[in-house]
Amino acid sequence: WSVQATVSWILSEYFGRKNISIVAEEDVQTLSTPDSRSLLSAVVKTVNECLAEAPKYGLQSPARELGTSEILEAISRCNSTGGPTGRHWVLDPVDGTLGFVRGDQYAVALALIENGEVILGVLGCPNYPLKKECFHYHYKVSTPKLLLQPCSDTLEKGCVIYAKKSCNGAWMQPLVHGDKKLEWPNSASLIQVSSIDDPAHAIFCEPVEKRNSNHSFTAGLAHSVGLRKQPLRVYSMVKYAAIARGDAEIFMKFARTGYREKIWDHAAGVIIVEAAGGVVTDAGGRPLDFSKGVYLEGLDRGIIVCSGPILHEKIIGAVYASWDSSNL
Numbered sequence: 001w002s003v004q005a006t007v008s009w010i011l012s013e014y015f016g017r018k019n020i021s022i023v024a025e026e027d028v029q030t031l032s033t034p035d036s037r038s039l040l041s042a043v044v045k046t047v048n049e050c051l052a053e054a055p056k057y058g059l060q061s062p063a064r065e066l067g068t069s070e071i072l073e074a075i076s077r078c079n080s081t082g083g084p085t086g087r088h089w090v091l092d093p094v095d096g097t098l099g100f101v102r103g104d105q106y107a108v109a110l111a112l113i114e115n116g117e118v119i120l121g122v123l124g125c126p127n128y129p130l131k132k133e134c135f136h137y138h139y140k141v142s143t144p145k146l147l148l149q150p151c152s153d154t155l156e157k158g159c160v161i162y163a164k165k166s167c168n169g170a171w172m173q174p175l176v177h178g179d180k181k182l183e184w185p186n187s188a189s190l191i192q193v194s195s196i197d198d199p200a201h202a203i204f205c206e207p208v209e210k211r212n213s214n215h216s217f218t219a220g221l222a223h224s225v226g227l228r229k230q231p232l233r234v235y236s237m238v239k240y241a242a243i244a245r246g247d248a249e250i251f252m253k254f255a256r257t258g259y260r261e262k263i264w265d266h267a268a269g270v271i272i273v274e275a276a277g278g279v280v281t282d283a284g285g286r287p288l289d290f291s292k293g294v295y296l297e298g299l300d301r302g303i304i305v306c307s308g309p310i311l312h313e314k315i316i317g318a319v320y321a322s323w324d325s326s327n328l
């Protein structure tokens with residue numbers, strides 16, 4: 001709620017309340033109940049603390065601290081349902097909630113959709129190290145899976161990745177820590193997907209939670225295309241960041257039947273991966289459709305994100321071959 005209120009307030013100040021349409025995950029109802037009084041006051045405090053820091057980032061703070069009703073109003077402004085026309089900001093204030101509460105990977109994701117097309121995406125990844133050398137893959141025999149383990153708790157932790165339709169490429173810069181000044185754009189660097197196209201050397205990512213994706217189906221797919229490494233299980237849209245940066249080659253997600261994917265869980269990641277040279281489609285090979293409102297309507301079975309067309313074609317082919325024999 002704090003992130004949502006802060007982003008909503010900043011966007012509204014910049015673009016004017018009347019012109020702003022925000023699609024976002026949290027609603028205001030739960031926060032308005034009598035049981036949530038202490039939570040609400042924590043949100044009010046946090047939002048005011050964040051906005052007081054706005055000048056550090058070249059933004060304007062409010063003239064005075066915002067009151068409870070103004071903050072609730074900022075959150076409730078995020079009531080757009082998107083759609084095929086106009087411009088809609090799409091915000092996931094904390095993507096990968098479980099990762100966030102566990103001190104693991106999570107992301108703050110913001111995208112701009114214009115007439116159904118994603119034209120801007122930003123992923124803030126506070127626990128994802130800037131450099132690949134700052135973490136190592138740790139193989140956990142008991143599960144078995146690969147885990148991302150930071151080498152040390154360095155200032156190198158935390159990055160922001162973004163891409164814009166009219167600009168070439170995807171970019172990454174450090175997340176600001178403490179009083180360190182934001183040196184944008186000088187500290188930003190271009191990122192690119194991996195050039196590995198041999199499945200035997202490719203790493204594939206998937207959600208950590210079994211309820212979010214069918215691990216046994218992806219294990220079967222992995223085996224049939226010749227992926228030899230254990231899956232890298234990462235919370236949140238950091239998986240898109242990992243592909244865009246070349247830390248892994250494939251991300252697959254096959255939600256259980258009945259789950260409807262939301263646009264805020266993918267919009268920012270898709271434009272960033274594509275700008276970094278990758279390919280994102282559903283399991284039928286079609287692009288994801290962000291023009292139908294809050295949900296990714298018409299999604300064919302699952303989401304396939306690859307560093308390049310060779311791996312992508314192999315995965316799509318394997319889905320066709322193994323779908324009927326699977327128990328999905």
Ligand SMILES: Nc1ncnc2c1ncn2[C@@H]1O[C@H](COP(=O)(O)O)[C@@H](OP(=O)(O)O)[C@H]1O
Nearest residue numbers: 094095096097207208209211212235236255259
């Ligand atoms: N049953 C389900 N099947 C598939 N995805 C689900 C799911 N329940 C939640 N999710 C989505 O998966 C996201 C987490 O992905 P991951 O497992 O890769 O970390 C959640 O984002 P939030 O954490 O923002 O709610 C949520 O949107």
Ligand SMILES: [Mg+2]
Nearest residue numbers: 092095096265
């Ligand atoms: Mg989410």
